[in-house]
Amino acid sequence: MAIRFDKLGVVIAAIAAYAAFLAPFATFRANRIVPGEGRLILDALPAVSGPLLLALVVVAIVVALLKTPLAWRLVVSVVLLVALALAIGMAGGFLTPPGNTFARVSPASGFWLLIFAFTLLLADVLTRLELSPFVRLAVLLIAAVAVGMLLASGAWDSLSILKEYANRADTFWAEARKHVTLALGSLLAAVVVGLPLGILCHRVEALRAGVLNVLNIIQTIPSIALFGMLIGPLGWVALHVPGASAIGIRGIGTAPAFVALFLYSLLPVVANTVVGLAGVPKAANEAARGMGMTDWQRLSGVEFPLAFPVILTGIRIVLVQNIGLATIAALIGGGGFGVFVFQGVGQTAMDLVLLGAVPTVALAFAAGIVLDAIIELTATARRKEAVA
Amino acid sequence: MIEIENITKRYDKQTVVNDVSMVVEPRTIAAIVGTSGSGKTTLLRMINRLVEPTSGTIKLDGVDNHSLPDYELRRSIGYAIQGHGLFPHRTVAQNIATVPLLLGWDRERIDERVDELLKLFQLDPADFGPRYPHELSGGQQQRVGVARALAAKPNVLLMDEPFGALDPIIRTKAQEDLLAIQKHFGTTIILVTHDMEEAVHLGHKIAVMDGGKLVQYARPAEILAKPASSFVETLVGSSERPFRLLSLGRVGDAVEKGSAEGEAIPADASQRDALAELLWTGKPALPVKDTDGKALGRVTVDGLVKLAARPA
Amino acid sequence: MKVFLPAALRIVLLVLLVAFIVYPGWFEPLFKPLTENNAPAIYNQGSLLSLTLQHLGTVAVATIAAIVVAISLAILVTRPFGAEFLPLSRSLVNIGQTFPPVAVLALAVPAVGFGEKPTLIALFLYGLLPIFENALTGLTTLPANVVEAARGAGMTNRQKLLRVELPLSLPVILAGIRLSVVISLATATIGSTVAAKTLGEVIIAGLISNNLAFVVQGGLIVAGLAVFIYDGLMALERVAARRMGQTVS
Numbered sequence: 001m002a003i004r005f006d007k008l009g010v011v012i013a014a015i016a017a018y019a020a021f022l023a024p025f026a027t028f029r030a031n032r033i034v035p036g037e038g039r040l041i042l043d044a045l046p047a048v049s050g051p052l053l054l055a056l057v058v059v060a061i062v063v064a065l066l067k068t069p070l071a072w073r074l075v076v077s078v079v080l081l082v083a084l085a086l087a088i089g090m091a092g093g094f095l096t097p098p099g100n101t102f103a104r105v106s107p108a109s110g111f112w113l114l115i116f117a118f119t120l121l122l123a124d125v126l127t128r129l130e131l132s133p134f135v136r137l138a139v140l141l142i143a144a145v146a147v148g149m150l151l152a153s154g155a156w157d158s159l160s161i162l163k164e165y166a167n168r169a170d171t172f173w174a175e176a177r178k179h180v181t182l183a184l185g186s187l188l189a190a191v192v193v194g195l196p197l198g199i200l201c202h203r204v205e206a207l208r209a210g211v212l213n214v215l216n217i218i219q220t221i222p223s224i225a226l227f228g229m230l231i232g233p234l235g236w237v238a239l240h241v242p243g244a245s246a247i248g249i250r251g252i253g254t255a256p257a258f259v260a261l262f263l264y265s266l267l268p269v270v271a272n273t274v275v276g277l278a279g280v281p282k283a284a285n286e287a288a289r290g291m292g293m294t295d296w297q298r299l300s301g302v303e304f305p306l307a308f309p310v311i312l313t314g315i316r317i318v319l320v321q322n323i324g325l326a327t328i329a330a331l332i333g334g335g336g337f338g339v340f341v342f343q344g345v346g347q348t349a350m351d352l353v354l355l356g357a358v359p360t361v362a363l364a365f366a367a368g369i370v371l372d373a374i375i376e377l378t379a380t381a382r383r384k385e386a387v388a
Numbered sequence: 389m390i391e392i393e394n395i396t397k398r399y400d401k402q403t404v405v406n407d408v409s410m411v412v413e414p415r416t417i418a419a420i421v422g423t424s425g426s427g428k429t430t431l432l433r434m435i436n437r438l439v440e441p442t443s444g445t446i447k448l449d450g451v452d453n454h455s456l457p458d459y460e461l462r463r464s465i466g467y468a469i470q471g472h473g474l475f476p477h478r479t480v481a482q483n484i485a486t487v488p489l490l491l492g493w494d495r496e497r498i499d500e501r502v503d504e505l506l507k508l509f510q511l512d513p514a515d516f517g518p519r520y521p522h523e524l525s526g527g528q529q530q531r532v533g534v535a536r537a538l539a540a541k542p543n544v545l546l547m548d549e550p551f552g553a554l555d556p557i558i559r560t561k562a563q564e565d566l567l568a569i570q571k572h573f574g575t576t577i578i579l580v581t582h583d584m585e586e587a588v589h590l591g592h593k594i595a596v597m598d599g600g601k602l603v604q605y606a607r608p609a610e611i612l613a614k615p616a617s618s619f620v621e622t623l624v625g626s627s628e629r630p631f632r633l634l635s636l637g638r639v640g641d642a643v644e645k646g647s648a649e650g651e652a653i654p655a656d657a658s659q660r661d662a663l664a665e666l667l668w669t670g671k672p673a674l675p676v677k678d679t680d681g682k683a684l685g686r687v688t689v690d691g692l693v694k695l696a697a698r699p700a
Numbered sequence: 701m702k703v704f705l706p707a708a709l710r711i712v713l714l715v716l717l718v719a720f721i722v723y724p725g726w727f728e729p730l731f732k733p734l735t736e737n738n739a740p741a742i743y744n745q746g747s748l749l750s751l752t753l754q755h756l757g758t759v760a761v762a763t764i765a766a767i768v769v770a771i772s773l774a775i776l777v778t779r780p781f782g783a784e785f786l787p788l789s790r791s792l793v794n795i796g797q798t799f800p801p802v803a804v805l806a807l808a809v810p811a812v813g814f815g816e817k818p819t820l821i822a823l824f825l826y827g828l829l830p831i832f833e834n835a836l837t838g839l840t841t842l843p844a845n846v847v848e849a850a851r852g853a854g855m856t857n858r859q860k861l862l863r864v865e866l867p868l869s870l871p872v873i874l875a876g877i878r879l880s881v882v883i884s885l886a887t888a889t890i891g892s893t894v895a896a897k898t899l900g901e902v903i904i905a906g907l908i909s910n911n912l913a914f915v916v917q918g919g920l921i922v923a924g925l926a927v928f929i930y931d932g933l934m935a936l937e938r939v940a941a942r943r944m945g946q947t948v949s
Contacts, residue, residue, distance in 0.1 A: 007784045109811075123795070124788045220882060220926035222889040225903045225919025231912065324800020328890070331907060341806045345894055350810040357803040368798040438851055463854030473849030476944040477867045486853045520943055536853070546852075 008124055009064040015117040016064070020057040023110030026091040031102040032160065032349055038108050044091040053087050056080060057114070064121055070128060077122035084114055085150055092158030104160035106351055133373035133380075140369050160351040161358070168340075168355075176359065178254065179336035182329055183322040183363075186258050190265030190318060195311070197266070198273025199299065208274065215267035223328045226263065230256035231332060257334030261325060265318040272314025276307030309379045316371035323364040327356065389414045390435065390544060390576060395444030397430055404430045406600035407444070412593070414449075414543075417570060417577040419591030421584055421623065427600040428580045432546055435578065436465045448544060463487050466545035466575070470552040472533030474521040480506075480532050481517035487540040505535040508569065527558040531565070538573065547579040551586065563590060584623055588612070588632050596620050609636055613699045630696035635660040639676055639687055642695055648673035648686040655684055663692045710931065717924040721752050724917070731913040741913045743902045752921060755898040758816060758891070759884045762823035767877060770828050774835035775861065793833050801826050801887045809894055819891030819898070826887060827880040834876025838869025871941040878933040885926045889918070 024038025025045075042050040056079065063076045092105040131139065156162050165172055201208045218226070234255050280303050288302040330338030337356040344352030390412040397405040405427040412418040422428040433439040435446055437458045446453045453461055474483050481502050488498045506513040509531040521529055530550065537545055550566075551559045567590065570577055581587055587594045588608045595605045596619070604616035612633045615621040624632065639662045640655035652675040653662050666674055666689050673688040720727055724742045731741040776782040777789045804825055808818035842865055850864040866873075892900030899918050906914025 007782070008788060120788070120792075123791055127787045127791045217923065217927060220886065220930065221919050221923040222886040222900070222903065224889055224900060224907070225915055225922065228903055228907050228915035229912070229919055231915075320798050324802060327800060327802040331893070331904075338802065341802060342893060345806060345809065348814075353806045353809065357806045360800055361798075361803050364798045364800055365795065368794070372794070436852060438848070459854045459856045459859075461854070462852055467849070467852035469845055469848060469852065471845045473843075473845035473852075475846060475849070475864060475868075476843075477864075477870075490854055490859065522944065533849075536849075 004067040005065055006067050008120070009066065012064045012117045012121050013061040015113055015120075016057055016061050019110045019113035019117065020054060023113060024108040025110040026088065026095060027106050027108040028095050029104045029106075029160075032104050032164075032351065033347065036104075036106070036108075038110075039091070039095065041087075041110070044095060045087060046090065046094050049087060049090055053083060056083055060118065060121075070125055073121060074125045074129075077118045077125060080118040081115065081122065082146075084111065084118070086155060089150070089155035089157075089159065092156065092160075096158050104163065104351065105158060106160040106354075133376045136369060137373050140366060144366070161354045164340075164349070164351045164355045171339075172355070175335050175337055175339050178329075178334070179323075179326050179338075179360070180363075182254065182257055182261060182326045182334065182336055183319065186261035186265055187315065187318050187322055189258075189262045190269050191315065193262075194266050194269030195273055198270040198311075199277065201270060201274050202277040212267075212271060212274070215270060218263050219267050223260065223264070223325050224331055226260045227256055227328060227332045227334070230259050234259065253333045254329070254335060256332055257326070257329035257336075261322050261329075264325060265322060268314040268317040268321075269311070272311050272317075273307065276310030277303055279310060280306045309375055312371065312375045312378060316368065316375060319367045319371060320364050323360060323367055327360055389447075389449055390418075390578065391447040391450075392431075392435075393445050393447070395431070395434060395446060396442050397427070397434060397439060398442045403600050405434070405441075408597075408600075408602045409444075410595055410602060410605050412576060412578060414576050415570075415574040416592040417579060417590055418593050418595060419587035420578065420580045420595045420597060421582065421587045422597035423582065423623075426597040428597045429548055431597065432548055432578060432580050435544075435546055436462045436467060438462075463490055463540060464542055464544075466537035466540075466542040468534050468537040468545065468547045468550045470549035472521075472529045472553075474529060474533060474536070476521055478520075479517065480511075480519050480521065480524070481513075483521065483532060484536045484539050486536060491540055493540075501539060501541075505539060508572070509535050509565065526554060527562065530554060530558075530562055534566070534569070538569070538575070541573070543576060545575045545577045547577060549580055549582070552581075559586075566590065584625065585628075585632070588635065596623060609633065609699075612636075631660050631663075634658065634663060634692065634696050637695065640678075640684070642687050642691055643676050643685040644673075644688055644691055646673070646686050647683070648675045648688075650674045652677040652683065653687060654679065659687075659692055659695060662687050663689070663696075666692070710928075713924065714928060717921070717928070720917075721748050721921060724748050731917060734913040734916060735911055739909065739911045739913070743905065743914055743917060745905055746901070748899075748902070748917075748921070751897065751899050751901060752925070755885075755888055755900075755922070756925070758819060758896065758898060759823065759881065759888050762820050763827050763877070763881055763884055765824050766827035766831055766880060769824075770831035770876075771835050771873065774832055774839055778836070778839040779857075789832075790836070793829050793836075796825075796829050799826075801883075802890055805887075805890055805894060814895045816891075816896050818894050819888060819896035822891070823884045823887060827884050830879040830883070831873065831876040834872045834879075835869065838872035839865060842868055868944070871937050871944075874933060874937040874940060878930060878937065881933065882926050882930050885922055885929065889922055 020041060023040075025041045026039050027036035028039055029036040041053055044050070045053060060076045060080045063072055088107050088111055095105045096103050126136075126139070150156060151162075157166075197211065201211050221229075284302055284306065285298065288298045293301065326334075326336045327338030327341055329336045330342050337360045340352050340356030341360075342356075344350060344354075344356065392408060392410050392412075395405060395408050396403065408427075408431060410418075420428045420431060430439055434441045435448075435453065437453060448465075474480075475486070478486075481499075484502045484505055485498045488501060493501075502517065503513040506516060511528065511531065516524070516528070516532075521532070524532065530553070534547075534550065537547075551562050554562060563586065566577075569575070579587075579590060588611075591608060593605060594608055594611050596603045596611065596616075598617075598619045604611060604620050606614075606616075611620065612624055612629055615624055635658050637659040638655065639653055639657045639659055642659050642662070643655070648671070650669060650671055653665060655676055655678045662674070666672070666687070672690070673686045676684045676687050678684055728741050735741050773789070777785045801822055805818055805822040808821040812818055812821065846864065846868070847860070850860045855863065888896070888898045889900030889903060891898050892904050899922050902918030902921075903915050906912065906916075906918065
């Protein structure tokens with residue numbers, strides 16, 4: 001049988017080969033802000049593990065390069081990702097001189113490229129397996145548990161990002177709570193206001209263009225400006241409306257961030273509600289009317305259920321977008337993971353930036369997967385009903 | 389002339405076209421009929437190599453169609469498909485000019501040809517040339533589709549259910565147009581259809597396909613009179629058979645001596661139309677006249693009924 | 701949305717926007733009420749005009765690069781040669797869009813340092829996705845009989861791509877570019893947190909000195925630019941689509 005190459009495998013193999021043999025695996029720095037020096041895999045890991053990791057990478061490259069069964073590719077990519085996760089922790093312990101609390105070890109380009117290459121392989125396998133929504137959720141859960149266990153086991157404790165965390169453990173969780181509250185709370189508010197507004201826009205055509213235009217224009221205002229612009233009005237409300245400051249409304253801080261996120265969230269919710277309702281088949285609507293349903297019964301029994309997957313898509317957009325935008329809140333004292341990002345940028349301490357950015361990306365990523373799965377579940381449930 | 393020799397197409401284990409051989413004489417129309425999945429479209433698409441055969445050869449005027457690159461081959465063969473496939477971003481004139489442009493004709497010659505074709509299809513060049521396809525009616529779009537296929541004066545025209553998307557009245561008109569065009573240019577046409585009526589009406593010869601095999605390839609009268617298998621018989625439709633047979637003949641060939649009362653039937657009308665007229669008026673006979681209005685004799689119900697019987 | 705802004709209003713706003721960028725001093729009385737303690741009402745740490753031009757320049761460079769790369773990639777994965785990459789590229793786009801722009805920006809800093817570069821990278825990567833996604837949609841949802849007709853007429857693969865497939869996908873691709881530009885215009889302001897010269901500087905200066913006038917004028921200029929560019933690209937899209945008898949929603 002002739003040897004056949006996998007085209008994606010060629011790309012993965014090229015990235016992995018470069019990353020494993022030519023790029024630095026970890027960066028060592030004498031303290032947290034001096035420039036670091038790169039270390040190749042063999043220099044970054046203790047005697048046996050270095051060559052072992054390289055051997056694993058070579059095997060994985062061969063499997064990726066050739067047309068191999070999906071199961072092999074799945075096993076290889078998972079094994080490599082786990083090995084890399086363990087190895088980078090090991091490198092931290094190995095490179096840090098004993099007793100030295102200033103020295104920092106962080107993952108370098110080689111590590112990130114290897115992660116990228118094998119995540120690509122894994123993503124390709126998972127895409128081609130066409131997993132059902134439930135299985136996708138299970139995979140996400142397993143990945144989350146695995147990362148949690150690695151964190152809890154202390155295997156990564158010698159890495160710089162976790163040293164930054166150790167210095168800020170309390171604030172980290174406080175900011176995390178704020179971040180999630182901001183993202184979810186503003187989403188909730190947007191759904192409570194946006195759904196009725198969308199239904200209204202669907203029913204009253206005169207309103208539709210006007211409302212959507214205003215919401216569209218709000219979207220074009222850069223986030224930092226919108227956050228900033230709300231400081232003034234909210235500060236005025238706090239001063240002049242009795243009781244407002246008691247419930248937490250202030251010129252700076254969480255309130256303007258919350259309002260800004262809420263305003264950004266309205267467009268996707270309203271627009272998708274309108275599109276979803278407009279997409280309800282005319283026949284279904286006519287049939288409902290013909291059977292004597294009242295307007296309300298038609299909305300709740302026919303239109304809304306049929307439009308639901310589209311509305312959920314809007315909610316997915318909002319949630320993912322809000323998790324990202326909530327980082328900006330830090331600029332106006334609103335808290336969230338952005339605090340670490342901007343502090344890190346200010347101090348040119350990249351590990352601190354990562355401490356803010358990595359959880360944000362992970363959160364947005366997980367939210368995207370979960371909502372995609374839910375959307376698919378509601379859409380397939382609907383199709384099954386339609387067939388039955 | 390198109391010579392198809394032992395052509396076979398297999399996808400994995402499924403044989404879509406199975407060892408088909410047939411010859412289409414120059415300047416004739418061959419209609420390929422079959423149910424969906426019979427392999428008729430695949431057979432057609434192997435002629436201009438939109439599908440590559442697994443084995444066998446196809447020769448056009450004695451030349452193997454693999455002797456030149458596929459895109460050059462296709463430029464020399466007209467191709468019209470169901471739903472016209474016009475380029476929505478190009479005007480009618482630009483659409484028709486597609487192949488001449490690919491062949492590198494000069495501007496003047498292209499413009500001339502486009503005008504000629506539009507006039508031939510009864511579309512005013514000044515009015516329709518600059519329009520976009522979505523600004524035309526279904527029948528007009530279909531005519532432009534055929535005009536585009538004929539633009540580079542191909543000797544061979546392949547048509548895949550070209551009239552499938554048209555309503556019955558426009559379809560009849562389009563069929564008449566096609567017959568006139570075919571006479572005008574002397575093009576060899578292979579036409580795929582699932583409609584036996586259309587095949588009988590247009591085809592000089594009919595090829596019936598079933599399950600990838602060529603079941604029968606013969607003149608329409610023979611297909612109707614001597615169906616080669618029960619499949620062909622079903623396709624012909626036993627209740628329609630006598631009328632289809634009549635539709636092949638002209639009234640001029642059924643004239644008897646004598647005279648009759650009533651409105652005269654033209655000699656070039658089909659025998660089927662004459663029988664319908666006789667039955668509708670309730671008369672046993674009607675006079676027949678030629679194109680100049682000269683009386684030729686009469687046509688009778690009895691005479692037509694005899695012609696509609698299975699030939700010996 | 702049929703008409704984003706009525707024509708007359710559009711012209712007035714455009715004139716106002718340009719006048720403000722070139723002669724911001726004329727508008728001082730408007731912004732005075734937003735300041736406290738006699739703070740300057742108009743941005744005084746640099747020229748608004750040059751910041752606007754730098755802002756637009758950064759967005760333009762990133763967007764042009766994103767257009768070239770995104771369309772090339774979309775063409776590649778829709779050819780038989782690259783078909784193996786098609787499913788993966790779809791999931792990558794899906795995953796990529798969950799990355800927050802701030803994170804992309806912040807993560808680019810360690811790789812290339814402060815200034816324009818991380819901003820360009822973030823804008824490029826973030827702008828890539830909507831264009832790629834739309835180009836993919838355009839190239840994979842072409843009417844089958846039109847593509848078939850192109851092949852049947854004897855077009856080579858290259859001719860088919862350039863004369864039929866790309867022109868037919870144009871309205872959808874333009875919509876992707878429009879989305880990408882509007883996102884980039886807003887995201888570029890965040891670039892000023894890593895020392896890129898954009899209109900974000902004005903907003904951040906306002907946030908730092910607690911000067912609402914700066915925040916508002918920075919925000920308004922960016923929003924105004926976005927609205928007009930959105931509007932202009934929308935008009936282009938409509939022209940491209942109308943020829944084919946489609947309508948742009």
